[in-house]
Amino acid sequence: MQKEALFYEKLENKKVQCHLCPWECLLTEGKVGMCKGKKNLNGLLYATNYARAVSIALDPMEKKPLYHFHPGSEILSTGPNSCNLRCDHCQNWNISQIESPTELITPEDLVSLAVKYNSIGIAYTYTEPLMWYEYVQDTAKLARDKHLVNVLVSNGYINPEPLLELLPLIDAMNIDVKGMTQDFYKKVCKGKLEVVLKTVELSVQKKCHVELTYLIIPGLNDSETELREFSNWVAGLSVSIPVHFSRYFPAYKADFPSTPIETLKKAFQIAREKLRYVYVGNAYIPGTSDTHCPKCSKVLISRSGYSVDMTGIKDNKCKNCGAAVDIVLDKKA
Numbered sequence: 001m002q003k004e005a006l007f008y009e010k011l012e013n014k015k016v017q018c019h020l021c022p023w024e025c026l027l028t029e030g031k032v033g034m035c036k037g038k039k040n041l042n043g044l045l046y047a048t049n050y051a052r053a054v055s056i057a058l059d060p061m062e063k064k065p066l067y068h069f070h071p072g073s074e075i076l077s078t079g080p081n082s083c084n085l086r087c088d089h090c091q092n093w094n095i096s097q098i099e100s101p102t103e104l105i106t107p108e109d110l111v112s113l114a115v116k117y118n119s120i121g122i123a124y125t126y127t128e129p130l131m132w133y134e135y136v137q138d139t140a141k142l143a144r145d146k147h148l149v150n151v152l153v154s155n156g157y158i159n160p161e162p163l164l165e166l167l168p169l170i171d172a173m174n175i176d177v178k179g180m181t182q183d184f185y186k187k188v189c190k191g192k193l194e195v196v197l198k199t200v201e202l203s204v205q206k207k208c209h210v211e212l213t214y215l216i217i218p219g220l221n222d223s224e225t226e227l228r229e230f231s232n233w234v235a236g237l238s239v240s241i242p243v244h245f246s247r248y249f250p251a252y253k254a255d256f257p258s259t260p261i262e263t264l265k266k267a268f269q270i271a272r273e274k275l276r277y278v279y280v281g282n283a284y285i286p287g288t289s290d291t292h293c294p295k296c297s298k299v300l301i302s303r304s305g306y307s308v309d310m311t312g313i314k315d316n317k318c319k320n321c322g323a324a325v326d327i328v329l330d331k332k333a
């Protein structure tokens, strides 16, 4: 199953140019794009990864991670065998960077599965769902019709025009900000920092619920200067954007040791000087996975692994002081 791609241009001699992401791949007949999801077939660009999923599972929302969007719910999650970045440390390299087995699932069947399993919606995740653009758009429309939510977990590496067209269908995003220097993005990820920052800024402006993940890699993106720059930039958008610092483990081409716990604690403290909601993932550090009321500091939500206890919230307010909570909740907790 494949579908003609969106956002491309037909050129002379059956060449095509894709405008979905900043690679702007120029493809002669038979050639495949950098993301491995698009191919020039006889002068037309096709999404050859359309409806081909590397994995389908019902996951906790906290696994995305999204801590301020329907906490404690489960969401049907899937993704393509495609990515448009080439991070040396890719934590999902076996499904994003090399060819992996996929299964066919039409948008209609995926939405039916979400309904059948009582999922709150669909998360497009695991690899790079923006490289599944046509499928995500078709599925997200059907999901909306069934009152399901659409969630993207993404590297944010997309051109503004397609992003703006997709955003009205997306309820929440977790976007990776992988570092705060152009040098890091260029050398380690083979991308450009400003593209990702722009995606975050546009998504926040368009009122999509946004949370950010920053994977801390020792010696590459963990300097105090860089962490402060990141926190200041997030605070400039909104102090209420939840930030998840994540612990790196050796993977793919990166074989140096995992992030020291002290570095994660330092990042947490730096970010908390500016931001209301900061978390640490992939490591157990007491107090760094709970949500506190920004007004009275009482625990609103305590978390242990993926289990969630919302005993500090009543009628969508802090049970202790009555302050409104910055959390998207489906029912009154």
Ligand code: SF4
Pocket (backbone or CB within 6 Å): 018, 019, 020, 021, 022, 023, 024, 025, 032, 033, 034, 035, 036, 037, 038, 084, 131
């Ligand atoms: S979406 Fe794929 S084919 Fe299109 S420009 Fe980006 S990497 Fe190239």
